[in-house]
Amino acid sequence: MEDNDEDKNKTASTIIEMLKEAGVSTHSLEEKEHKFWDTQPMAHGEKGTELPEGPVVPDKKPEEIRQEPYNMPAGFEWSTVNITNQEEKMELYTLLANNYVEDDDSLFRFDYSQEFLEWALTPPGYSNDLLLGVRASKTKKLVAFISAIPANIKVQSTDQLKVVEINFLCVHKKLRAKRLAPVLIKEITRRVNQTGVFQAVYTAGVVLPVPVASARYYHRSLNPKKLVKVGFSRLNPRMTMARMVKLYKLPDQTRSNLVPMTKDHVDGVHHLLTTYLEKNFKLHVNFTAEDVAHWLLPRDKVINTYVLADNNDGAVTDMVSYYHLPSAILGLDDTLHAAYSYYNIATSMPLEDLMRDALILANRTGSDVFNALNLMENESILEELKFGKGDGNLQYYVYNWNAPSMKPADVGIVLL
Ligand SMILES: CC(C)(COP(=O)(O)OP(=O)(O)OC[C@H]1O[C@@H](n2cnc3c(N)ncnc32)[C@H](O)[C@@H]1OP(=O)(O)O)[C@@H](O)C(=O)NCCC(=O)NCCS
Structure with missing residues (x-):
């Protein structure tokens, strides 16, 4: 949405930037507790700059990667989505059209078309195993999703890095705030690790530990x-x-x-x-x-x-x-x-x-x-x-x- 009232719309990160510029300590504001993200291999705040450029934790050997999928809460099960199948594409479309990103005032919600979803999720090298859904065990209704597609990136002085791009993280509105998102993220990470990839690129509207750019x-x-x-x-x-x-x-x-x-x-x-x-x-x-x-x-x-x-x-x-x-x-x-x-x-x-x-x-x-x-x-x-x-x-x-x-x-x- 257009920013009609700049002051009202200042996000936490802009306010922190302004305080920093004014010389005010922002330590307590920045150290917001993240029960899940604080356990993840992200460069944490100032500490990050002390580490050398590169992986936060080293690549895992195949035998170090968990073999079995993470547990879903009772009543739900993992289910990969075959996005070239018309019915499954429609199911993903419906989940996202009803539950994906809205603006702060809930005036608008993204409505990615089915053709768009197929385009976004089938680049060269994509794998169905990484188009990961969650279904209700009884009804088989698709209630959550996360995707990873392969890419090769340059980041700072590393010219070639095999990564995945993570996108379309979505949990049905009725299942929110039950800590399902961390399980989806851990399971897609496990599956990606099994392909020998240990880094990912993603974007979000929310500030999590720790953005590389804003x-x-x-x-x-x-x-x-x-x-x-x-x-x-x-x-x-x-x-x-x-x-x-x-x-x-x-x-x-x-x-x-x-x-x-x-x-x-x-x-x-x-x-x-x-x-x-x-x-x-x-x-x-x-x-x-x-x-x-x-x-x-x-x-x-x-x-x-x-x-x-x-x-x-x-x-x-x-x-x-x-x-x-x-x-x-x-x-x-x-x-x-x-x-x-x-x-x-x-x-x-x-x-x-x-x-x-x-x-x-x-x-x-x-x-x-x-x-x-x-x-x-x-x-x-x-x-x-x-x-x-x-x-x-x-x-x-x-x-x-x-x-x-x-x-x-x-x-x-x-x-x-
Ligand atoms: C984003 C979404 C999946 C999170 O699910 P939820 O039910 O609200 O939250 P859960 O209880 O499952 O999990 C909370 C954790 O997920 C993290 N989280 C929330 N949004 C996130 C995002 N976009 N990316 C990564 N992690 C996110 C939270 O920070 C929290 O972790 P923390 O305690 O370490 O801070 C859900 O709100 C949703 O589907 N929203 C609409 C679509 C959307 O915004 N998708 C993300 C696009 S970038």
Whole structure:
């Protein structure tokens, strides 16, 4: 949501930062007790910086890894989800559509589409064993979920690290606050360890021990009338709706000759993207060409990627991409159509022009708002392109890895 009242919306982490800047001791505030997370191999606060960069605990030998699954409370059982099976995909969709992330005021809830879920959970190398659900033993209803997909990342001075990306942690509303989430996290960790992987990357709105970076969402209104109507944005006292509509109006045509990415562009995009990420960021994925094809080839209402190719040698010089993650507008039978900035690289034009074209393209296909984190080079275009600051932070974590924290501009990973 747009941050309409900055002071009211200061998150704990921003307040801690402000106190630190003012020279006030924040030790007691930061040392909030985490019954579960304090038992996990995370670099804890100041102590973390004393450890060398690398794993907090060493890799386990196969015989040191627990063989049997963690116990579920009576009445529940583990069940992996076959996401390419239509029925099971629908079950996961339904669990998330009713129980996944909401904003603080419960006005909106993420509504990841079934096609999106299949895309997000089936990259090269994915395994059904790591798409982990919990079912009620009697009814077989899916009541909780967590996923891990493989990736290879660079983090700080470690160029190649095999990790998983953890996502879609969800416990049914009726089963909350029963300490199920820690069991899900421990079981997925055990399964991931069995594949010889001991680190993970994940993001969360909440502050847990200990973020490696803290990013902020920004929102660019495309359909201000609807955004105000549904409570996403507010009309400032000195603004009329007509002026607001004019302020955010975009041309129909893009300035550049961007074209939708096709299979023919995979190698060009792979070269452009990997070179760019390696050169500029402390935390990024080392994409293979196969990964690029999976994550960036356009899929209807899921992911759009546009490229500009050099006329002479066919090399891809610029790319822009965004994914579609609608939110249900709770209470109203309506959907907020949101496009989320993914990976964008401008070499033949200013980034601002490229991103303006992305706004135009997203607007043309019915997105109500375009969201971007202040990662990578995004900070440089947010103001000029009329993005407004959102009301929450997104924390980045690397499980079982001690590394100095970094600025959002050092982060080159977007998790879905
Ligand atoms: C997040 C969610 C699974 C937590 O389950 P819960 O029933 O609220 O909490 P539980 O009693 O099972 O577990 C509490 C523990 O989980 C931790 N936790 C809460 N949210 C977490 C998150 N997003 N990631 C990792 N751990 C989380 C808590 O910090 C707590 O551990 P601590 O005592 O060490 O601090 C649940 O609230 C949910 O489904 N929320 C909606 C979807 C969502 O926000 N998912 C996370 C997206 S990042």
